[in-house]
Amino acid sequence: MLKAVILIGGPQKGTRFRPLSFEVPKPLFPVAGVPTLQHHIEACVKVPNMKEILLIGFYQPNEELNRFLSSAQQEFKIPVRYLQEYAALGTGGGIYHFRDQILSGSPQQFFVLNADVCSEFPLEDMLRFQKEHGDAHSFIILATTANRKQSLNYGCIVENEHTSEVLHYVEKPSTFVSDIINCGIYLFTPEIFQHIGAVFRKNQQDVMLDEQCNGWQRAEVIRLEQDIFTALAAQEKLYVYKTDRFWSQIKSAGSAIYASRLYLNQYHKTHPERLATNKDGGPKIIGNVYVHPTANIDPTAVLGPNVSIGTGVTIGAGVRVRESIILHGATLQDHSCVLNSIIGWDSTIGKWARVEGTPSDPNPNDPYAKIDSETLFRDGKLTPSITILGCNVTIPSEVIILNSIVLPHKDLNRSFKNQIIL
Amino acid sequence: MKALILVGGYGTRLRPLTLSVPKPLVEFCNKPILLHQVEALVKAGVRHVVLAVSYMSDLLEREMKTQEQRLGIKISLSHEKEPLGTAGPLALARELLTDSDEPFFVLNSDVICDFPFEDMLKFHKNHGKEGTIVVTKVEEPSKYGVVVYEGETGRIHRFVEKPQVFVSNKINAGMYIFSPSMLRRIQLRPTSIEKEIFPVMAEEGQLYAMELQGFWMDIGQPKDFLTGMCMYLQSVRQNAPERLRTGPGFLGNVLVDPTAVIGENCTIGPNVTIGAGVVLEDGVRIKRCTVLKGAHIRSHSWLESCIVGWSSSVGQWVRMENVSVLGEDVIVSDELYINGANVLPHKSITDSVPEPRIIM
Numbered sequence: 001m002l003k004a005v006i007l008i009g010g011p012q013k014g015t016r017f018r019p020l021s022f023e024v025p026k027p028l029f030p031v032a033g034v035p036t037l038q039h040h041i042e043a044c045v046k047v048p049n050m051k052e053i054l055l056i057g058f059y060q061p062n063e064e065l066n067r068f069l070s071s072a073q074q075e076f077k078i079p080v081r082y083l084q085e086y087a088a089l090g091t092g093g094g095i096y097h098f099r100d101q102i103l104s105g106s107p108q109q110f111f112v113l114n115a116d117v118c119s120e121f122p123l124e125d126m127l128r129f130q131k132e133h134g135d136a137h138s139f140i141i142l143a144t145t146a147n148r149k150q151s152l153n154y155g156c157i158v159e160n161e162h163t164s165e166v167l168h169y170v171e172k173p174s175t176f177v178s179d180i181i182n183c184g185i186y187l188f189t190p191e192i193f194q195h196i197g198a199v200f201r202k203n204q205q206d207v208m209l210d211e212q213c214n215g216w217q218r219a220e221v222i223r224l225e226q227d228i229f230t231a232l233a234a235q236e237k238l239y240v241y242k243t244d245r246f247w248s249q250i251k252s253a254g255s256a257i258y259a260s261r262l263y264l265n266q267y268h269k270t271h272p273e274r275l276a277t278n279k280d281g282g283p284k285i286i287g288n289v290y291v292h293p294t295a296n297i298d299p300t301a302v303l304g305p306n307v308s309i310g311t312g313v314t315i316g317a318g319v320r321v322r323e324s325i326i327l328h329g330a331t332l333q334d335h336s337c338v339l340n341s342i343i344g345w346d347s348t349i350g351k352w353a354r355v356e357g358t359p360s361d362p363n364p365n366d367p368y369a370k371i372d373s374e375t376l377f378r379d380g381k382l383t384p385s386i387t388i389l390g391c392n393v394t395i396p397s398e399v400i401i402l403n404s405i406v407l408p409h410k411d412l413n414r415s416f417k418n419q420i421i422l
Numbered sequence: 423m424k425a426l427i428l429v430g431g432y433g434t435r436l437r438p439l440t441l442s443v444p445k446p447l448v449e450f451c452n453k454p455i456l457l458h459q460v461e462a463l464v465k466a467g468v469r470h471v472v473l474a475v476s477y478m479s480d481l482l483e484r485e486m487k488t489q490e491q492r493l494g495i496k497i498s499l500s501h502e503k504e505p506l507g508t509a510g511p512l513a514l515a516r517e518l519l520t521d522s523d524e525p526f527f528v529l530n531s532d533v534i535c536d537f538p539f540e541d542m543l544k545f546h547k548n549h550g551k552e553g554t555i556v557v558t559k560v561e562e563p564s565k566y567g568v569v570v571y572e573g574e575t576g577r578i579h580r581f582v583e584k585p586q587v588f589v590s591n592k593i594n595a596g597m598y599i600f601s602p603s604m605l606r607r608i609q610l611r612p613t614s615i616e617k618e619i620f621p622v623m624a625e626e627g628q629l630y631a632m633e634l635q636g637f638w639m640d641i642g643q644p645k646d647f648l649t650g651m652c653m654y655l656q657s658v659r660q661n662a663p664e665r666l667r668t669g670p671g672f673l674g675n676v677l678v679d680p681t682a683v684i685g686e687n688c689t690i691g692p693n694v695t696i697g698a699g700v701v702l703e704d705g706v707r708i709k710r711c712t713v714l715k716g717a718h719i720r721s722h723s724w725l726e727s728c729i730v731g732w733s734s735s736v737g738q739w740v741r742m743e744n745v746s747v748l749g750e751d752v753i754v755s756d757e758l759y760i761n762g763a764n765v766l767p768h769k770s771i772t773d774s775v776p777e778p779r780i781i782m
Contacts, residue, residue: 317687318705318722320739320757334687335705335722337739339757352707352724354741356759398707398724400741400759402776417776 001051003102003110004044004123006037007091010058019390019407020253023345025059027115028068030325031256032263033274033290033308035068039263040113042270043121045076047111053078054102056094057115058085092222096196103190108136112224114184118259120245120266126187129241133164139192139232141166142185143240144247147368148176154370155182155225158233159240166238169229179368180240182225183247192228195237199227248371253342254360254386255371257323261306264288276303283315292328316351323359333397341387344408350397357386358403382418423543424470425463425527426500426515427456428508432477435643438749438766439714439731444479446531449714450641451654451695452679459529459537460489460497466539468527470496472518474511476504509615513608520602528615530596532642534650536657538634542599545632549576552604552628555620557592558638566593567616571631578624578631581616594620595634604628644747644764648727651712652693673709685721703738717748720756731767744778 008027017026028035037055044053053072059065065082072080083098095102095112102110109130111123119142126140143157156177158168170177203219222228232238246262248255265288267274276282276289283297287305291297295313303309307321310328315321320337329346332338336349340357349355362369387401390408395401399415406412406421433445440448446456460471473486478501486497500515512519512528519526525546527539538556546554555578557569568590571578582589594616607619623629637657639650655675658665667678667690674692678684682696685704693710696702700713703721711725716733719725723740730736731748737756746760749767754760758771762778765771769781 320722322757335707335724335739337722337741337757352722354724354739354759398726400743402759 001105001107002047002049002127003051003105003107004040004047004053005095005102005110005112006040006044006053006055006115007094007112008037008055008057008059008115010085010088011060012088017251017253017256019405020256020342020344020388022408023391024064025062026250027055027057028064029256030308030310030327031118031250032260032267033292033310036118036250036256036259037068037115038072039118040115040121041072041076041080043119043123044111044113045078047123047127050078051105051107053080054098055080055082055115056085056098057082058088060084087218088221089218090221090223090227092196092199092224092228093218093220095224096193096200096222097220099193099196103193107190109187109189112186112188116250117184117247118250118262119183119185119247120243121185122241122243122245123185123187125243126185126241129164129239130187133239137189137191137237139189139238140187141229141238141240142183142187143180143242144183144244145242145368146179146181146370147366148179150368150370150372151176151179151181155229156180157182157240164239164241165236166229166233166240169225169233169238171223171225171230180242182229183243184249186224195228195232196222196224199231248362252360252385253388254357256342257306257325257340257359257386258361258371260290260308260325261288261323264290264306264308286322298334310345327391342389344389344393344406345391347389347391347393347395349395350399352398353395354400354402355387355389355395356400356402357388358384360385382420384418423466423468423524423526424472424519425468425529426472426474426512426519427459427529427531428511429456429473429475429531430505433642436647438747438764439644439729442732442750442767444482445642446473447482447485449697449712450534450647451651451658451677451712452697454485455534455641456531457489458534459531460493460495462537462539463527464493464495466527466537466543468495468539470498470518472498472500472515474500474502474506474515476502476506505612506610507612507614509608509613509619510611512605512615513610513613516605516608516610520605523602525599525601528598528600530640532640533596533638534641534654535595535634535638536636536661537597538632539599542597542632545576545630546599546601549630551601551630553598553600553620553623554630554632556595556597556634557631558595558634559591560593561591563588563591563593568593569631576630576632577627578620578629580624581621592631592633595638596640597634644729645745647729648693648710648712648745651695652710655693655695679715697732731765746775 027037155171157180158178276285276291283301289304290308292311294311295309297315298317300317301315301319306323308325314331316334318335319332323340325342327345330343331348333351335352337354340359341355384403389406392409394411402417433440447454567583570590637653641647641650667676676691676694678696679698681698682700684702688706695712697715699716701718705722708725711728713730714732717730718735720738726743728746732750734748734752736754739757742760744762746763748765752765753770755772759774763775765781
């Protein structure tokens with residue numbers, strides 16, 4: 001049997017996702033119409049023999065998460081449980097802490113997936129690769145190719161080109177090491193816990209010996225990447241499976257629009273029923289669009305490409321939406337125009353208002369380019385990015401909101417450009 | 423009676439419009455700028471209008487022929503081979519202007535107002551001296567040259583360029599009436615009437631000021647063109663409200679050519695002029711704009727403080743604002759944001775212009 005663990009992090013992570021992460025844990029933010037996590041879960045349940053999915057993180061139990069868990073269990077007919085860390089334990093510490101839960105029922109292997117990525121999740125390919133390459137106890141890292149410059153922002157892997165063994169692993173190097181980067185998706189056997197355990201015990205000793213120890217340093221905090229993979233390299237245990245399928249981090253809100261585009265495109269294969277089509281009496285659909293059935297959309301509106309419309313959204317006559325995510329309960333009044341933006345829950349856009357951002361897409365001319373984990377400011381100026389309205393923001397008629405971030409519950413009374421509006 | 427209109431050169435300040443059409447023929451509130459002046463002159467009894475031009479234009483010549491017939495007057499073009507300033511053209515037209523003893527009008531071609539030509543004539547004859555200039559009140563006199571004159575008689579004492587302390591809030595409005603004897607003061611060479619001629623006339627007690635009632639604007643550049651349009655439409659509201667369009671979807675003062683086609687669910691105004699053959703599709707929002715002949719604005723677009731050039735086309739969901747000026751036959755693609763762009767004729771725009779600039 002198989003299991004899967006999804007690392008969902010906690011509230012002090014995901015700050016780059018503000019102001020949207022104020023309202024909903026980042027793993028539940030909808031991408032292509034469904035919570036980010038659901039894409040992971042859908043990929044996991046497709047793998048034969050998958051018996052349980054465990055979410056590990058340090059969010060306090062909350063209503064959204066509970067609702068998501070119970071609906072996922074119902075929909076996929078598989079146990080989906082949340083295991084809460086008592087503190088942020090790192091990517092290795094979390095799974096080590098809950099190793100008994102993971103190993104109960106004796107899975108031969110288990111996947112570990114970071115929640116903040118979007119991917120085609122070629123999990124079965126990873127299983128096959130594990131079988132084909134060496135022993136059945138090897139660990140597999142899913143990797144992809146980046147360009148030289150951007151590789152520095154990721155975990156970099158040097159492989160033996162013949163055996164695919166990981167010869168060297170370094171997290172976010174300051175100089176170029178390899179263009180093969182870690183996708184944050186792993187296949188482990190239970191033996192991984194021996195390696196994490198060894199690090200744990202060493203940490204314990206270090207903490208005891210260290211008289212300067214100020215108390216917050218914990219032996220249990222273990223990072224898979226720096227603490228485990230680096231040590232496992234060139235030990236004939238760790239192998240890399242490279243994919244050329246789509247993959248991206250979802251760190252910032254801007255990357256959510258890009259991730260939505262990737263998933264919407266995948267729906268042609270996996271969920272064609274989720275893609276809106278041009279129908280009599282319906283809005284004009286251009287390209288890939290997701291519209292929740294409860295949304296109320298005027299037939300003269302034009303949507304797409306890459307638009308996701310949430311529950312209970314109202315879209316008036318002559319509205320244009322492109323490359324945007326409209327969250328539940330939002331209202332776009334007649335003739336308004338929303339481009340490259342995320343419109344927060346229950347926000348209202350007035351007539352003829354224009355809400356526009358600047359896309360932060362990877363360089364389209366470089367097949368290995370990734371989305372830049374953008375810095376908010378460059379040279380003291382807000383870098384042009386997508387426009388994000390927090391929840392319950394009101395935009396008056398006829399104004400323009402350009403490249404701005406509006407925090408929740410604001411009633412704006414004029415146009416804004418290149419600003420964060422507190 | 424005669425009048426000399428100082429048309430001058432290429433009208434560069436009103437580019438990109440004047441790259442396609444000589445400035446006097448650019449429509450202001452659906453009528454060529456020059457005709458606003460010529461028609462008012464005709465009404466005041468002028469039968470011969472001389473246009474002082476520093477470049478020749480077939481288009482202007484042809485149009486003036488048409489207007490001669492329509493108005494039953496004579497329109498001549500006086501062509502200066504080299505720029506003669508604001509006074510030189512009077513010397514060039516000396517023979518035309520001195521063939522009778524009647525006073526003649528001189529005006530700058532960029533001025534728009536309720537032209538007071540009959541009052542000027544009356545005022546001029548009343549004081550009996552060589553010249554009368556019209557003055558208008560401004561809020562910030564320090565930006566202009568002001569005229570200091572005797573309140574009761576109008577006799578001008580002096581001119582003060584950009585005064586730092588308040589001496590007067592009246593400025594030269596660019597409209598004059600002169601007796602032919604005044605022409606002896608002007609040589610055929612580049613001369614500024616304001617700087618070289620008027621101060622001397624004032625000194626000699628030969629120059630009087632008449633204060634303009636109502637609005638006044640120099641519409642020589644796009645920003646002022648739009649401000650002048652607002653003033654003009656307000657004056658139409660007071661004097662001939664039936665010329666303005668009202669009804670559902672129209673706000674404030676809106677002038678629409680009868681051949682324009684306007685879609686459903688548009689909101690137009692305040693302060694909009696829509697030219698002949700213009701098409702506004704459904705759901706357009708437009709305020710404080712001039713849309714010139716044959717332009718096409720597609721649905722759901724939003725325009726404020728713009729001049730849309732002849733036969734230009736603005737796509738769907740375009741937002742255009744901040745004194746954007748499209749030259750003739752410009753195409754703006756769908757969904758763009760155009761902020762303060764000056765677009766030269768025959769350009770196709772496919773990317774937003776988020777900050778003001780010139781699109782060559």
